[in-house]
Amino acid sequence: MTAHIARWSLMLLAVFLLAVWLPLAKELLFGYRYGKTDLFYSPVIERFVYTELLGDGHQFIYRDDAGNDYTREAFEALIPFIYYKNMEIWGRLPLLIQGQSFDKAAIQAERLVLQLDPDELPGHTPRIGLYPLLESNPGRARLSFPEDIMRPGAALTFIGSDANRVDPALTLTFTAALREAGFAFPVRATFGRVSILKAFDAGYFLVDADGGLFHLKRVDGAPAVARVALPEGVAVRHVKVAENRRGEHLGLLLATDGRLFLLGKQDYVLTPLPLPGYDPDRMEVKILFNPLQRTAVYSDHREIRAVAMDRDFRPIAEYGREMAMARPRPVDRVWSALLPFELVLSDPNSRYLRLDLRLHGRSAAIGIAVALLAALLLLRRRGLSWLALLPSLVFVAVTGLYGLLALLLFPPERALGVEPEPAHARALSPAPAGD
Secondary structure (H helix, E strand, O other): OOHHHHHHHHHHHHHHHHHHHHHHHHHHOOOOOOOOOOOEOOOOOOOEEEEEEEEEEOOEEOOOEOOOOHHHHHHHOOOOOHHHHHHHHHHOOOOOOOOEEEEEHHHHHHOEEEOOOOHHHHOOOOOOOOOOOEEEEOOOOOOOOOOOOEEEEEEEEEEEEEOEEHHHHHHHHHHHHHHHHHOOOOEEEEOOOOOOOOOOOOEEEEEEEOOOOEEEEEEEEEEEEEEEOOOOOOEEEEEEOOOOOOOOEEEEEEEEOOEEEEEOOOOOOOOEOOOOOOOOOEEEEEEOOOOOOOOEEOOOOOOOEEEOOOOOOOOOEEEEEEEEOOOOHHHHHHHHHHHOOEEEOOOOOOOOOOOOEEHHHHHHHHHHHHHHHHHHHHHHHEEEHHHHHHHHHHHHHHHOOOHHHHHOOOOOOOOOOOOOHHHHHHHOOOOOOOO
């Protein structure tokens, strides 16, 4: 009985490991070679244009939303604000578009990209609740890390890094400043960019116990606190801070209902972005700024969509399409037919490891049928009765090729009287004692 339980335990473990390892081997041998679509709005022809990498032969296509193909140089000329350096090399500056002239300085002054990826969101990435609050007015060319660390919680606690002890003076000063501004402790969430490699320091945005949003900075060693006015019905899920001197926006604010807002530098004005079909948990989004338009491009691993807007963020045009990388390849069809499921440890939208069961649906019936037939032949050769082989057949019917491989690795014992020991094996066995 113990051997029977051990065999079935090993078979289950083999199926689990095969369901993890075989998909990894498939990705290693048949890694996806298609590139993700790059989609833009052309101010020259006032249409959407895109480029894709097809197949393994580095075949790029350059196309507009009407299906017209372009050479690479012609394509770049359609989005000259993106490729303004090439325009300069080719002697095409200043640009004359829609009756306006733009030189290099004018283009650079307006160029800005704000981006938010799903794996940046709370719950999608590990977070350690310790934050360095930089001095926003360092009096020198570069920012530097402070000698203390901030720990948001029931109070805004500051801990000296050298002695690893709470700094009561800083803790009292900054906690009191937040309370005076109307902050309700404890701190529910903290958002900011932990780096000194940025143009300036914008501090942190804190969400209080009542859902209010506050902006905290350290200026000349003292706290500077401002409350951010939120529109009616907006609850903060995430704030992506982008400390870039260009443009009028400090970053992006994501609401719990999926709405996305631009966060203004002046008075923290929130500008809603019209993004139909946007799902922050699976779609990355980029906001592209140029002197004429703003374009929001958002995509998952199947489709890409874009909304072109004027300078006041009023929609001009919309476009969406399935990307080439979403189309199944022959190897993907064969894979789905051979195996009933797979176990995936990685999540492209998260920085956590997780076990994800992906079923292959009806297409796996072919692989299950082949595995069942092979298992039946194997078991019958071992002389098992129909009743004895039934559990193994049910196991293979559920697990498909994985179960068949596990059965080959840990076969059941042969029935008595089936295929006696070969003669060469008997010749190698030791002779019995005595005459």
